[in-house]
Amino acid sequence: MSVAVLGAGAFGTALAISLARKAPATLWCRDEAHAAEMQASRENTRRLPDAPLPVSLTVTSDTDCFEAHDVILLAVPMQKMRSFLVQHRAALATKTLVACCKGIELDTGLGPVSVLREAAPEATAALLTGPSFAADIAKGLPTALTLACDPDETGKMLQSSLSTDNLRLYRTTDLVGAEIGGALKNVIAIACGAVIGAQLGDSARAALMTRGYAEMQRLALARGARPETLAGLSGFGDLTLTCGSEQSRNFRLGLSLGRGEVFDPSITVEGAATARATAKAAQVMGLEMPITQTVTNLLDQRLTIADAADQLLKRPLKEE
Ligand SMILES: NC(=O)C1=CN([C@@H]2O[C@H](COP(=O)(O)OP(=O)(O)OC[C@H]3O[C@@H](n4cnc5c(N)ncnc54)[C@H](O)[C@@H]3O)[C@@H](O)[C@H]2O)C=CC1
Numbered sequence: 001m002s003v004a005v006l007g008a009g010a011f012g013t014a015l016a017i018s019l020a021r022k023a024p025a026t027l028w029c030r031d032e033a034h035a036a037e038m039q040a041s042r043e044n045t046r047r048l049p050d051a052p053l054p055v056s057l058t059v060t061s062d063t064d065c066f067e068a069h070d071v072i073l074l075a076v077p078m079q080k081m082r083s084f085l086v087q088h089r090a091a092l093a094t095k096t097l098v099a100c101c102k103g104i105e106l107d108t109g110l111g112p113v114s115v116l117r118e119a120a121p122e123a124t125a126a127l128l129t130g131p132s133f134a135a136d137i138a139k140g141l142p143t144a145l146t147l148a149c150d151p152d153e154t155g156k157m158l159q160s161s162l163s164t165d166n167l168r169l170y171r172t173t174d175l176v177g178a179e180i181g182g183a184l185k186n187v188i189a190i191a192c193g194a195v196i197g198a199q200l201g202d203s204a205r206a207a208l209m210t211r212g213y214a215e216m217q218r219l220a221l222a223r224g225a226r227p228e229t230l231a232g233l234s235g236f237g238d239l240t241l242t243c244g245s246e247q248s249r250n251f252r253l254g255l256s257l258g259r260g261e262v263f264d265p266s267i268t269v270e271g272a273a274t275a276r277a278t279a280k281a282a283q284v285m286g287l288e289m290p291i292t293q294t295v296t297n298l299l300d301q302r303l304t305i306a307d308a309a310d311q312l313l314k315r316p317l318k319e320e
């Protein structure tokens with residue numbers, strides 16, 4: 001089975017490096033000059049510096065390469081996935097497509113698998129998600145992720161093909177639970193970064209992680225997910241990583257908000273659009289998601305950090 005990774009950002013590059021340690025792999029980059037530069041220099045200096053590309057990895061900008069691979073890993077940001085699929089519909093229509101992004105589409109409130117199923121209905125849809133920083137995977141550090149796919153037979157094939165000596169995949173058929181966990185942990189990470197940036201303390205962070213997890217479960221269960229999926233790598237696991245590490249771009253955006261600093265808008269931060277999309281969806285579904293709503297208000301400068309903390313603390317007292 002041959003695998004191509006489409007999208008040469010930090011995560012796509014790291015996954016391609018990991019796969020190429022096991023068997024020849026292809027990394028597709030939309031920018032011809034950047035692809036040629038990586039193929040020659042054996043490094044993606046723009047997105048993942050200091051991570052050498054194995055000789056078994058080919059970098060190309062030629063879309064003809066899509067045809068040659070059975071399994072395609074889609075490592076483009078969430079808000080770009082639909083247009084990417086539409087643009088390359090003919091070449092991707094019947095493939096096994098593994099979404100590697102984390103988020104909720106702003107216009108529709110859908111996660112990556114639902115977007116895949118709408119935009120490429122004949123393809124087999126899967127999701128690779130869970131706690132991992134691109135730099136860690138590229139270094140070959142021990143990592144465990146969730147591979148979500150239905151039918152499970154295809155999931156088993158993907159699990160064995162994409163696992164390596166250092167990258168251990170667990171399998172689930174609960175695509176909804178996996179996509180919601182991966183998307184919403186980024187929103188909670190922004191909130192956690194904000195309290196740490198504003199020096200509100202580690203206890204406040206623990207409160208946000210726990211009550212944020214309750215919001216993740218509320219939305220996931222309302223959409224038909226299984227509770228145990230949220231307790232796994234794609235939910236609890238990724239929440240723990242992202243809310244506790246300055247390697248996370250979502251956490252760092254939160255830190256900037258908390259410190260009153262400007263954040264570089266060119267950096268991919270999936271939690272921002274996801275917060276807005278989720279707050280809207282929760283309202284339509286009649287779900288209480290106060291932390292998500294608060295993050296949206298902070299991002300849109302409708303609240304200060306002090307007012308945000310005050311509002312959350314003053315909500316009516318309730319049972320846990
Ligand atoms: N960086 C990380 O540690 C991890 C990232 N992810 C997820 O992976 C996804 C991608 O993130 P990163 O690679 O980190 O972002 P990035 O900002 O490093 O790279 C995004 C890449 O997508 C490409 N791209 C954007 N629009 C495109 C289009 N229409 N067609 C083709 N390529 C396009 C850009 O050129 C860029 O190379 C996100 O959803 C993120 O949450 C998941 C786990 C870890």
Ligand SMILES: O=C(CO)COP(=O)(O)O
Pocket residue numbers: 102130131132133186189238241242247248249250251268269270
């Ligand atoms: O998804 C990630 C860790 O699992 C990467 O987090 P950031 O996108 O916040 O950097």
